[in-house]
Amino acid sequence: MTAIRDRVISVDRLTKSFRTPVRAAGLRAAATSLVRRRHRTVRAVSELSFGVDAGSVVGFIGPNGAGKTTTMKMLTGILHPTAGVAQVLGHQPHRREPEFLSKIALLRGSQPISGPSELTVADHVRYRCLLYRVPRSVIDDRIAELERVLGLSALMGRQVRGLSLGQRMRVALGLALVHRPAVIFLDEPTIGLDASAALTFRRYIAEYAATTGATVMLTSHYLTEVEALCQRILLIDDGTIRYDGTLTDLAANLSPWKELRLTLSPGTDREVLRRHGEIVDRPEPDQISLRVPRASVARTTAAVLAEAEPLDLSVVDPPLETVLDAYYRSRPCGS
Numbered sequence: 001m002t003a004i005r006d007r008v009i010s011v012d013r014l015t016k017s018f019r020t021p022v023r024a025a026g027l028r029a030a031a032t033s034l035v036r037r038r039h040r041t042v043r044a045v046s047e048l049s050f051g052v053d054a055g056s057v058v059g060f061i062g063p064n065g066a067g068k069t070t071t072m073k074m075l076t077g078i079l080h081p082t083a084g085v086a087q088v089l090g091h092q093p094h095r096r097e098p099e100f101l102s103k104i105a106l107l108r109g110s111q112p113i114s115g116p117s118e119l120t121v122a123d124h125v126r127y128r129c130l131l132y133r134v135p136r137s138v139i140d141d142r143i144a145e146l147e148r149v150l151g152l153s154a155l156m157g158r159q160v161r162g163l164s165l166g167q168r169m170r171v172a173l174g175l176a177l178v179h180r181p182a183v184i185f186l187d188e189p190t191i192g193l194d195a196s197a198a199l200t201f202r203r204y205i206a207e208y209a210a211t212t213g214a215t216v217m218l219t220s221h222y223l224t225e226v227e228a229l230c231q232r233i234l235l236i237d238d239g240t241i242r243y244d245g246t247l248t249d250l251a252a253n254l255s256p257w258k259e260l261r262l263t264l265s266p267g268t269d270r271e272v273l274r275r276h277g278e279i280v281d282r283p284e285p286d287q288i289s290l291r292v293p294r295a296s297v298a299r300t301t302a303a304v305l306a307e308a309e310p311l312d313l314s315v316v317d318p319p320l321e322t323v324l325d326a327y328y329r330s331r332p333c334g335s
């Protein structure tokens with residue numbers, strides 16, 4: 001295991017299996033299952049190992065059903081691992097020690113605010129401050145900051161159950177950060193938010209991480225979000241880490257192709273180009289992209305320059321959405 005003490009998050013062969021009942025459809029099957037239950041085991045996370053240093057913002061991405069939420073739940077102590085070890089800030093999360101809980105926050109887009117929805121936002125904020133023992137001397141300042149930065153003033157007197165999704169998420173973020181957590185787990189935090197609300201959210205997270213030095217782990221299917229916030233990407237697939245590195249290198253790592261982007265000279269015969277690679281996109285009539293195997297990029301570039309004499313040529317990795325789409329579709333296990 002690598003330097004577990006120097007890391008804020010350390011995960012070593014972490015595994016989670018669920019035992020779920022199996023039942024065929026229909027009344028007869030329902031009756032039979034009352035006396036003879038059958039189960040199957042779903043391995044959601046399989047011997048996962050990685051570490052996260054203090055102050056990093058890490059994007060945890062992967063297809064549906066890859067094991068992201070299950071991992072987040074183990075790292076925040078909601079789920080007990082089946083095997084392996086997780087340590088966050090030196091604590092084993094499943095023990096749910098008060099000191100550990102007071103230093104982390106989990107925000108889930110699917111369940112932004114827990115607790116009674118009849119209470120007002122102000123009640124929730126003050127209750128959270130008490131629960132996390134925020135010193136009385138700073139409570140008012142903290143609340144004022146949240147009101148200002150997240151625009152919560154107008155919502156303070158409203159019942160949580162009457163809030164829209166976007167308002168709920170703003171409140172949830174305020175609640176998650178009011179005790180100044182050192183590690184923040186964000187699980188699909190901007191799901192369903194409009195573009196402007198999502199942007200505000202990202203700005204606040206980025207600012208919070210930069211000013212407090214907090215460590216952030218983010219799962220998201222929005223690549224722009226991951227791109228905006230994360231220096232490092234962990235790609236999880238079928239419960240195991242498939243890639244660990246920068247977003248820029250991800251395309252190079254996953255895709256066997258590169259794209260030659262050409263601005264064509266007037267009158268160029270596109271059929272000539274088709275011989276050198278698959279034409280993948282034509283944003284403008286005089287532009288074309290050719291998909292070319294990585295190994296033959298240099299040779300193909302030379303041939304295209306000689307034969308088609310384009311006005312401009314650049315070699316780029318394919319767009320990340322395209323790469324991930326191809327990768328997710330190619331998975332044998334599905335989700």
Ligand SMILES: Nc1ncnc2c1ncn2[C@@H]1O[C@H](COP(=O)(O)OP(=O)(O)OP(=O)(O)O)[C@@H](O)[C@H]1O
Binds near residue numbers: 018044062066
């Ligand atoms: N409580 C549970 N009981 C049985 N199986 C579960 C349970 N929770 C998760 N799973 C299974 O574990 C696997 C991983 O699920 P998980 O929710 O961690 O995926 P995810 O990467 O977060 O997916 P998504 O992007 O769709 O949110 C899936 O096959 C899922 O069906």
